[in-house]
Amino acid sequence: MNLGLEQKSVLVTAASRGLGLASAQLFAAEGAKVTIASRNEESLQRAAQQIQTATGQSVNVVKLDVNRPEDIARAIESAEEFGDGLDVLVCNAGGPPGGSFIQLDDSKWYQAFEQNLLSVVRLTRGAIPYLRRSSAGRIVNITSSSIKQPISGLVLSNTMRAGVWGLTKTLSDEFGAYGVLVNTVGPGRIATDRIAEIDEVTAQREGIDVAQVTEKFIAQIPLGRYGQPEEFARAVVFLASPANTYITGQALLVDGGMVKNL
Numbered sequence: 001m002n003l004g005l006e007q008k009s010v011l012v013t014a015a016s017r018g019l020g021l022a023s024a025q026l027f028a029a030e031g032a033k034v035t036i037a038s039r040n041e042e043s044l045q046r047a048a049q050q051i052q053t054a055t056g057q058s059v060n061v062v063k064l065d066v067n068r069p070e071d072i073a074r075a076i077e078s079a080e081e082f083g084d085g086l087d088v089l090v091c092n093a094g095g096p097p098g099g100s101f102i103q104l105d106d107s108k109w110y111q112a113f114e115q116n117l118l119s120v121v122r123l124t125r126g127a128i129p130y131l132r133r134s135s136a137g138r139i140v141n142i143t144s145s146s147i148k149q150p151i152s153g154l155v156l157s158n159t160m161r162a163g164v165w166g167l168t169k170t171l172s173d174e175f176g177a178y179g180v181l182v183n184t185v186g187p188g189r190i191a192t193d194r195i196a197e198i199d200e201v202t203a204q205r206e207g208i209d210v211a212q213v214t215e216k217f218i219a220q221i222p223l224g225r226y227g228q229p230e231e232f233a234r235a236v237v238f239l240a241s242p243a244n245t246y247i248t249g250q251a252l253l254v255d256g257g258m259v260k261n262l
Helices: 018-029 041-055 069-083 106-133 155-178 193-206 210-218 229-239
Strands: 009-013 033-038 060-063 088-091 138-142 181-187 251-254
Touching: 009 018, 009 069, 009 106, 018 033, 018 041, 018 088, 018 138, 018 229, 033 041, 033 069, 041 060, 060 069, 069 106, 088 106, 106 138, 106 155, 138 155, 138 229, 155 181, 181 229, 193 210, 229 251
Parallel strands: 009 033, 009 088, 033 060, 088 138, 138 181, 181 251
Antiparallel strands: none
């Protein structure tokens, strides 16, 4: 299938590693003009080199802290200039810290709100004028399988990701008249540094080995393994592409069948 992404302008945030990097690399492989953004400039440069080596495509790099509105405005402007417009926005951000409700004070809640929910609001607000002018405007918000089934010990993520899902559904209705499609993709147990960190915290909390934690989760996944970042990226890239013409306002889980809700 030709996804129609050649020469499309794409901005991917939190793209220096993990799911963001995998998605950005696949966009580049499809011939898109990709801007990658993240807080760590050194990691961004390594990611850009990895993408160029793998795909032969150069990408635009912009330092971005999603908690800073001025950084968001600068990243969108840079992506628009590099790509001669903006067709696709992929909102991604690192997950908030784990912990139970009792353990977390107001400062942690405010930080998670700004990083994981308000960042999507600000990115969308800045990008939507360009996306409305595009012939194939797309927004994909990367969330979590917790939008369908809360994850124990991740109350901040459970709450903020659900907020992004509610925003996604609302924006799909508001922007549909302009031809802008808005969806969210929730990863399950994808083999990234973030999941490794969560498994480590779980192991410490339960007093068991990390290998036992992994085995316990794998037992819940019908496909019998953790997913790979590139498997997740395929869903993101399809939903963000012109090949997707009628899917909007949806939440797709890439979880190997782990979540059992209907």
